[in-house]
Every structure is written in structure tokens, then in C-alpha cells.
Amino acid sequence: MKLGALVLGLFLLLGTGGAALAVQPDEVLKDPAMEARARTLGRDLRCMVCQNQSIDDSDADLARDLRVLLRQRLVAGDTDEQAKQYLVDRYGDYVLLKPPFKTTTLVLWLGPGCLLLCGIWAAVMFYRRRSASGGPEGGQPLSEAERLRLKRLLSNDREG
Template sequence: MNSYRLTSRVAGPRSLGGTMRLLLCLVALLAPMSAFAVNPDEVLPDPALEARARTISAELRCMVCQNQSIDDSNADLARDLRLLVRKRLADGDTDQQVLDYIVSRYGEFVLLKPRLSEKTYILWGAPIALFLIGGLALAVYARRRTGKPTGKPLSAEEEAQLKDILGR
């Protein structure tokens, strides 16, 4: 009887070693590039002013996306707001003046972290109130649950039968 040895070579991670590693490294390096929304032409020449602009931009909501800061958004309005922030800073405005100017034009909604004011007391107080109400409800539930008897007590006859079964 002849025995034939069948071998097949399947391309695995080792056979593609260098190419796969290189491709994986390129993907890992280039994938985050789309996350940077600030274009090179928007960057201020002064690093201190640019850092202030980035800080302010991170605090402002993109009115198109509504779940991103203008620093992270690629929307045209976000770009316009980033340029406005940089222009105002270059003109000598303070950070607060820039924020106040943008809030005066777009309203409090443009701030990702709303200011504490009479209009926002509920917004800031609701999480604390809900946490306290939830804790109180949990405490009441736990107290009621431990106070209830689990069933009716055994009669004298049932207790005697139980003692006989257990051998006491």
C-alpha cells in the first residue's frame, strides 16, 4: 500500500509577516489623521495663541454636528467658528471675551459645558437630585424587603415532623 503525503500550504500570518506588519503599522499611523479637524491653514503662528484657540475651540459646540466640539468637527460652520476664534485672539481679545462674543451670537447652546445661571440650575441640579432620589428609593426598597416575613410560621405538628426527619 502506498501512502501519499498530502501537504498544502495555507498563507498565514507568518508567510505574510513583513508586508502585514508594514500595512498594519501604516493603518495604525494614518487612521487617526481624519480625527484632526483643524487644517494647517488655520493654525496661528504663535504657539501660545494657538494653544488658547484650541482650548476655546474644545469648549464650543459645533452647531451642525451638535455632539462634537468645533475643534473636532469637519463642518464648514465649525471651520468658520475656529477661524473666528483665532481672529479674535489675534486681535487681542481675552478668552472670556471670545467666548462671550460667540455666545452672544449663537446662544448658550454653543457651550459644551453650560454656565451655571438661573436658566441652567435644573440642568446642573437634575443629576444630583436623580442620584439622591434613586438612593432613597433603593434604601426604602431594601428596608421593606428585610422587614417582610418570608412565609407563615410552622405549626407545632410540622415542627415535630421536621425534627423527626432531621433526627433531632
């Protein structure tokens, strides 16, 4: 049990702390505040080549190009929103790791919740039906003869 917890802890640690940044020293901006903005933006921008890494995490050539471009936009005076939009205009919403909430993404955002509600509804219906039918077997109440026989058996048991 302890070992299990240890292994789990180790995995969690690797999973969270392990994301090594691919940002190279020569890309880093002199202004720390602007660099921090670039890092925050870069975390949420998808590397189009590797597809499940952010541009900050990816070593791909295109990811590097996009990091450099992003920093140039910020230096040129773009707001965070404008710099992000610049890439969305070229690569679409796909470049955002967090998809925006709009009509084309309704299923994506609401689907899991709807499925959960369906599941809860099904579970409620299932248990309600089971309790309405009188127990797990759903049988009928005992007849008078059966009740007498049960009583006899139980009392025999106690005496024996």
C-alpha cells in the first residue's frame, strides 16, 4: 500500500514537474515582464507539428519560429489578445490549446456534462425501479402458507 502511494506520488511528480521548456536562451527577451507575457501566451498555443505540445514545450522548428514571432509581435506593441489573434488568423482555433466557447464547439464543451446527466438519470431510474419492485429479486410478498413455514423453520433452528 505504501509502495503504491510512493509510485503514484512519483508519477504525479513526473507528470507535473517534468515538462521541460524548449525555449532557448537566444529567444528570451531582455524585458522580463514581456518575456513572462510571452511564456504565458506560449503555454496556451499549440505546436501545429506535434499537436499535443505547447509551442513552449516543443523542440519542433515551427514551434521555435512561432515563439520568435510571438516575441516580435509583443515587442512591436501588440497586446496579448492581438498577438494571439495574429496566430489564430493564420492557423485557426486549432492553434489554441484551450478551444473557445462558440457554436461550433458546443458539443465539445457541453457534451461531457450532458453525458454525465444522462448517466445520473439512468442510475436514478434504475434504482427507483428496483426499489419500486420490492427488493433486488423483485419478487412477490410471501403467501400465508410460506410465512408459517418460515416461522416454523426459524423456531426449529433456534431450539436445535
